[in-house]
Amino acid sequence: MNAKPVDALRLDVAQLAAEGAELAGQWPLSELTRLADMHMAGDGPAAEVQWQVQGELRPVTGGAAEVWLHLQAQVELDLCCQRCLGPVHETVTIAKPLRFVSDEAQAAALDAEMEDDVLALERTLDLRELVEDELLLALPLVPRHAECPVPLPMPADDAVADEMANPFAALAQLKTRGSGQT
Numbered sequence: 089m090n091a092k093p094v095d096a097l098r099l100d101v102a103q104l105a106a107e108g109a110e111l112a113g114q115w116p117l118s119e120l121t122r123l124a125d126m127h128m129a130g131d132g133p134a135a136e137v138q139w140q141v142q143g144e145l146r147p148v149t150g151g152a153a154e155v156w157l158h159l160q161a162q163v164e165l166d167l168c169c170q171r172c173l174g175p176v177h178e179t180v181t182i183a184k185p186l187r188f189v190s191d192e193a194q195a196a197a198l199d200a201e202m203e204d205d206v207l208a209l210e211r212t213l214d215l216r217e218l219v220e221d222e223l224l225l226a227l228p229l230v231p232r233h234a235e236c237p238v239p240l241p242m243p244a245d246d247a248v249a250d251e252m253a254n255p256f257a258a259l260a261q262l263k264t265r266g267s268g269q270t
């Protein structure tokens with residue numbers, strides 16, 4: 089087996105599939121900036137994205153073999169709890185087969201009718217960008233603690249909360265008051 093280094097940012101998916109090869113590695117979370125934006129960095133070790141891909145050629149009777157990439161990735165994130173705004177620890181994982189076809193039109197047509205995702209095969213694939221896209225899609229829509237570690241605001245604070253939630257209403261009140269004096 090030749091040990092030619094493979095650039096995951098310019099991955100030749102067709103070749104990976106033809107060889108049935110497997111690749112794995114990790115990236116510092118800081119290199120995936122859109123995902124890093126979701127992370128509330130604490131004092132712990134810097135987060136890393138673990139990833140693994142395996143290429144596969146699926147033979148098709150009487151046609152060209154299908155190109156598949158089996159993608160797996162995992163990252164530990166501290167997301168912002170939507171209830172207390174504190175960090176909530178989440179392990180985000182993806183594991184999905186992706187099919188690659190020769191052009192965008194074919195990809196769009198197949199993607200609509202297949203359960204698996206279908207992508208157009210570029211000469212090279214930026215695997216890091218793909219992994220980041222997939223992890224972003226896998227994030228919980230509303231991250232929150234099962235039980236928040238800090239006490240939530242008491243009902244008595246509701247009036248303040250309402251005013252904060254609707255600064256325009258407060259502003260409108262001020263305006264009304266102001267015009268009354270002229």
Ligand SMILES: [Zn+2]
Nearest residue numbers: 169172233236
């Ligand atoms: Zn919380």
